[in-house]
Amino acid sequence: MNKEAIAAIVERATSGQKPESTRVEATAPALTAEDLGMTDIERERSAMLHVLGLVGFRKKQLGQTFDAYVPQEESQKAAVEICQAFANDWPDVERGLILMGKTGTGKTHLAAATLREILTNEAVESGGWSLTNPVRMIRKYAWFRVPWLLNEYRDRRFESGAKLRERALTCDLLVLDELGAENATDFALDLLTDILGERYEEERPTVITINQATAGELKGRYGDRILSRFAGAYKRIRFTGDEPDWRTR
Ligand SMILES: Nc1ncnc2c1ncn2[C@@H]1O[C@H](COP(=O)(O)OP(=O)(O)OP(=O)(O)O)[C@@H](O)[C@H]1O
Numbered sequence: 001m002n003k004e005a006i007a008a009i010v011e012r013a014t015s016g017q018k019p020e021s022t023r024v025e026a027t028a029p030a031l032t033a034e035d036l037g038m039t040d041i042e043r044e045r046s047a048m049l050h051v052l053g054l055v056g057f058r059k060k061q062l063g064q065t066f067d068a069y070v071p072q073e074e075s076q077k078a079a080v081e082i083c084q085a086f087a088n089d090w091p092d093v094e095r096g097l098i099l100m101g102k103t104g105t106g107k108t109h110l111a112a113a114t115l116r117e118i119l120t121n122e123a124v125e126s127g128g129w130s131l132t133n134p135v136r137m138i139r140k141y142a143w144f145r146v147p148w149l150l151n152e153y154r155d156r157r158f159e160s161g162a163k164l165r166e167r168a169l170t171c172d173l174l175v176l177d178e179l180g181a182e183n184a185t186d187f188a189l190d191l192l193t194d195i196l197g198e199r200y201e202e203e204r205p206t207v208i209t210i211n212q213a214t215a216g217e218l219k220g221r222y223g224d225r226i227l228s229r230f231a232g233a234y235k236r237i238r239f240t241g242d243e244p245d246w247r248t249r
């Protein structure tokens with residue numbers, strides 16, 4: 001389909017006339033980047049945003065790359081190195097990661113940078129973002145903020161809630177951002193115990209961020225069974241410096 005053909009369809013649609021044949025419209029090929037006059041760079045960027053959105057990235061995560069992270073002290077430097085090594089070694093990693101520390105130390109930023117690097121490596125292997133298979137990417141990778149995941153799961157219920165749970169259980173790499181920030185209900189405990197327990201059994205790595213303030217409550221909240229699984233299945237990254245919160249510095 002060329003630009004004139006698209007212009008004609010748009011013209012008919014906006015003037016209220018029906019297309020000459022709905023059959024032609026139904027069988028018309030999808031718009032290509034060339035039809036839309038997009039350059040290769042625009043097409044790649046648009047494909048990248050599409051994939052990142054499907055995986056679960058929010059707008060805030062789009063700028064959270066390794067390049068944009070400026071370590072302020074030793075524990076942050078060590079954290080970047082561990083996260084970069086994890087992304088480079090992926091999928092040959094034996095343990096997940098737990099990033100733990102005060103507010104604004106960059107836990108979410110580094111978790112996002114790690115997943116972004118892994119996704120970018122996949123895109124490079126496929127020959128570009130626009131050549132990646134989005135369905136495959138969603139099956140392999142998921143980013144969830146824990147409070148969001150619980151709300152969605154509860155609100156959607158039944159079929160689509162089950163799909164969400166299934167994705168969290170079976171994707172190759174799951175990122176759970178802000179574990180402990182959810183309301184501590186039995187419902188939350190059941191779902192999280194289920195996800196973490198199943199992933200542990202299947203040896204599927206998970207990257208978790210936990211705020212220091214809630215870390216102390218985890219034992220009381222999730223109990224020894226989950227915590228003992230954390231011990232062997234995750235590498236801990238602790239942000240120990242007393243740099244001010246990056247957001248308010
Ligand atoms: N060292 C850093 N270099 C560049 N940007 C940073 C750095 N640390 C944090 N930021 C930015 O500051 C903001 C807060 O960081 P982030 O969300 O990663 O904090 P957090 O440790 O997850 O905090 P919380 O425990 O409140 O969730 C983000 O926009 C992040 O990109």
Ligand SMILES: [Mg+2]
Pocket residue numbers: 107108109177178209
């Ligand atoms: Mg965070």
